[in-house]
Amino acid sequence: MISTARFALADSREAADLGAFLSRLLRFDRAAAVRLQLVVDEASGAGVLAVYGRLPLGSAGVLALRTSRLEAGTAMPAGGADLTVSAGQLLEGVDEAQGALAVPPPVTGPAWAGLLPPRGGWQSLGAVGAELVVPQVMAAVAEFKERTAQVPEHHRTREVLDRIADEIWSRPLSALPALPLRAAHAAYRIGFLHPGAPLTAHRAGGWLRLTAPHGTVALRATAAPGAGLGLTPLS
Known part of the structure; x- marks a missing residue:
């Protein structure tokens, strides 16, 4: 257990990014x-703190993963x-000035935190630059705003908004159609x-992931409405 523990991060930038x-x-x-999840990077032997959160986008969810390097020599449980x-x-435990992190006591986890995709077996689906992805994202954001604005206010329920969002965000990504x-x-x-x-x-199996230098997002290949999501550190 690492509850109430304090860890020295590799530098102040790691604390700020977290x-x-x-x-x-x-x-x-x-x-x-x-x-x-506190893990050891197999390549360097350094400690890494992996932090996973869930983004409730539409009726389905997407996991976001951010890793933070620990100071060299940090003792690992x-x-x-x-x-x-x-x-x-x-967040209250992030100390940017000291480049440190105080971990609070654990809480009862939500459903998504208990459903884990495989650690290994990930197969490449391609690579592109962000400049080929962002324009489609921004166009879809504009479409969502326009379509939801056309819905009469008395019909603008969460169910209706999620239905529009799911229709838009389930489309293939042009630069990475998978x-x-x-x-x-x-x-x-x-x-x-x-x-x-x-x-x-x-x-990997029923899971998809998109990785950038600053973090990773992962989701079910066919996400059912309201499906819970979870993730373990990705190799």
Whole structure:
């Protein structure tokens, strides 16, 4: 267990990036929980803290993963650690000045945190630059705003808005047709689609993922409305 533990991150930038990630998650849900997994990077032997959150986009959800490097020499608990905590409390524990993180006590995890796709077996679906993805995302955002604005206010229920969102975001991503547009939209909303960023797509069984230098999003290949999602560290 790592509850109430304090970890030194590799540098202040890691703390700032983690804080920004948590802040974006909390814009979707002020009561959001995140799943933490403390792992060892096999290539370098360094400790890595993986933080997973869920973005409720439409009636389906997308997972977002952000990893933070720990300071060299940080002691790792035997067997690693895995727990779910409040995103808000974790954000309060981010100390940018000291480049450190205080981990709050665990909470009862939401359903998505318990459903895990495979760690291995990911097959490449292609690679593109973010500049080939962002225009389609922005056009879809504009379409969603236009279509929802046309819905009479007394009919503008969550069910109606989710139906429009699901129709738009389930379309294939033009630059990576094996992925739904929902994956790129999630990456954009969580701040992973930086200008010029290289993007890679992979599939493992019923899971899809889109990876950028600043993080990864993952979702079910065929997400049923309201389906819970979960993720373990991706190799």
